[in-house]
Amino acid sequence: MSPPPSERERPAGQPPAAPTRTDRVARLASAFIGGPFGDHAVDPPRRRYWIPIRVILLTGLIAFAVNWLQKYPCSAGGWVDWQQYTSACYTDIRALWGAERLNEGAVPYRDHPVEYPVLTGWFMGVLGQIAYRVGAVAGTDGGPIFWHLNAIVLFICGAAAIAVLHRIRTDNRRTDLPGPDPDPALVHSRPSRPWDAMMLAAAPVVLVTATVNWDLFAVALAMPFFLYWQRSRPVMAGLFLGLAVAAKFYALLFIGPLLVLALRQRRLLPALQATATAAIVWAACNGPVAYWWPESWMRFFELNSERPVDWGTGWYVLRGVTGWEALWDSEFVNDLYLVCFALSCIGIAALGFFAQRKTAGGAFGLSAPSNEDIVPRLAQLCFLVVATFLLFGKVWSQQYVLWLLPLAVLARPKWGFFLVWQAAELFYFFSFYGKMLQVSAEDGRGIPEGLFLAAAASRWLAVAVMCALVVQEVLIPRLDAVRSLPLRPKPTAPTPPPRGTAAPAPAAAP
Template sequence: MSVIKPQSDSESRTPRGVDAPSTSDPVVRSLSFAIGGPLGRHANDPPRRRFWAPTRVVLLSAIVMAALSWLQKYPCADGGWADFQQYTQYCYSDIRALWGAERLDQGAIPYLDHPVEYPVLTGYFMGIFGLFSYGVLGAAGGTVYYHLSAIVLLILGVVAVAGLLKLRPGRPWDAMMLVAAPAVLFTALVNWDWLPVALTMFFMVAFARGRTVTAGILWGLAVAAKFYPLLIAGPLLLLAWRYRRFRAALVTVGVAAATWLVANLPAIIWAREGWYRFFELNSERGIDWGTSWYIVRHFTEPGDPLNELLGTIPVLNWLYLVAFVVACVAIAWLTLFSPTPPRLAQVAFLVVAAFLLTGKVWSQQYVMWLIPLAVLARPQWRMFLVWQVGELLYFFGFYSELLTVSSSNDNPAPVWGLVIPEWVFIAASLARLVTLTMLVVAVVRDVRDPSRDVIRSFYGTDPDAGLLLPASGPETVRAGKPLPDRSPRR
């Protein structure tokens, strides 16, 4: 078993039980010289009561970033979208676009009156605000519908940040990575993803505290909002097997399954065809923009056998399923046979990242799934920022690609619109794929060598594992206090 290295001299100068990023993270340390340098020796005993505590700073910053996200999408709120405004101003949002596409402008009830392409909790969310806006303003209620949805989603975003703070007592500045992530600013309101992200964060909080029933309920609701939280089931069960502690995992999975069923039952009973549309659409979809399969197809010629195979939906479904299964087998091997059991957040991040890297659909807003897990798995700024640069390159490349393919001689792009050749979009897609792969490799290295893992070094254990840990149980997070230092002494 690997030995965790003891704290360095700089780390030992931090306040007891609280991490100071200026002494533990090279990027923050370098930036800190602009405001006086890293935390010094005489900061060992900061005032116990002060308004500008780290948690307040992080939450206030989250509110400011939420406001900026709202402003970033504001030009598209009215739905007019003249002269490709949604692409040239990077403000496209499914929330506004589907006001008409899902017949919410006609007072349609999701699933019952019109099939919905999302899981039921997202559909219910759409329906509640859609019916309210239609009831107040009729077909003209689209702008009200968008703003109501956006405000509630951004509140959920702040809630997700609060959940991350609860998962990392003693390391409140880790949550600033989620707050300050550039991709969050541009994609927070592209879709309804803050809903499942917030539920997933508090599922992990409840599980870390040993509240398996509460965790199961929150997890089931998260899966009822979007598919991706279901992917955490594999990591949870694998770690339960590694620790030989099954009860907490099985209770959580069982309660989650029951909660998901209860949430879906109304749509299954009264609107089965509309409810089934989500599953049908995912089986029918072809290669989406920017995926690894899109890149592969770009380098084939029409008529080539591989090009033809990738254009055949049943074959494509099998190809990406096999690729994902192979990746999951590799992650399972790493989980079961690494020298030290990996942390739950590390394995969850690897599985969700593998799902996106091998999948046939990789929508721009899916980065919202990964960022909180990346922060929990590896809260180090350098590689995180490299990945975020890759995401931003793809974001801007994607909108330019949409502008390019949407414009024509009869409807040209405006002069200020950036029209790009296909190879530029492929390069941006490769940047996203490569930088995420680099982050995956970094997490794998942390698993193989736990002395590199800053979370395990700080807590001495996995703070997210809850009752899976044989000797600690729900003490991993309790009353907002960090674990006692369990690292070996000199």
């Protein structure tokens, strides 16, 4: 029996896309390592050891090592003279060692309410127990042990996310084709793009945010959802989606785009299978904690409803620029956020359902031919939903950029504006600690409020422009690098006759 389509290998004969031929920034940067991929080069290159995945993972490990060094000054705890802000090395992992009573051997939820979803709570709890017991046996503080343990495991999670993204882009399969057994030539009509994973491995913001919190754990759980969905395995996709939601709630936002595209393609069953599996897995993770320690389990939901407008959000910038006093009211901001986010989701749903659909008799009816690669991609809609959630949310912590990074790479793997966005994120990251120093220290250190507002506004605008660029590529699929569709030829103007020649005589009227 022949293997199912999800298990078939990519047909031979189509070389991977070379970044220096498809991306202007990569082409310019290649000048430092010998120039762009040449016309006479062996395609694909005959590599024995330094194949793309090993080069990409090495780059990611170097980035994680730099992050380790950047956070190391804060790993010992006992911060004095606002060292966590002056060195920009603050990490929730080290701060919560004492705040969550992990230094006393407390078990999350049972002994102390935790402000995180269940899987993240158990993640910190298991490593907390190891660090507490090792510290007790060694007669030393378990705090540094706890931070280093978390850093090692989070780096493994980051490497796993990079490897899965590489696998997604190496296959680069289409999921919009009808029927249970589509033509393999159409399934693999997009070129392989293994080097897209380098954008995640070499993202500048990873250098400073990888271990601020436990978000890399959730990212590593969320990425296989896209891989298994691409391979037409909805149950496995739902399994990882449920685990990701149990770790960080942002992955719940993937369900909307999944159902919208399923409705558009009239293939609801796989999407419902994935959603049902995710719900069962999430309930299995949360059920025991909710049953035995309901008050501790509810702490996460209560905190998110009670929190006021946080530093650096769009509402904070709006309040700082306009002085709108109503934005101090958390309930008012909650309502305003829900309205804005709901309207955004309706717009994204309409974009996903109606973009590039053909009209029949003036009404939306028949879709474009199935062999045309014009259906919006799942990653594009997921990026838009998560991005608008952050743009209109009342909390936007600096590490939330890790949610967007792999989605941005999947949605729009182009280095140009990606680096502009990364620069805005770095500007905000360091400005945030300047602001924290300004409100914490009493000796006038820190940065002025205007500079912090400028940094927060630049981050907001950069993400908004990324959204606009993704929407543009949904509406004009030939601009989408993932599809690699040939651009339509522009009509050429007629060549003017040489000077001195007589114009042709007009044709006689019929």
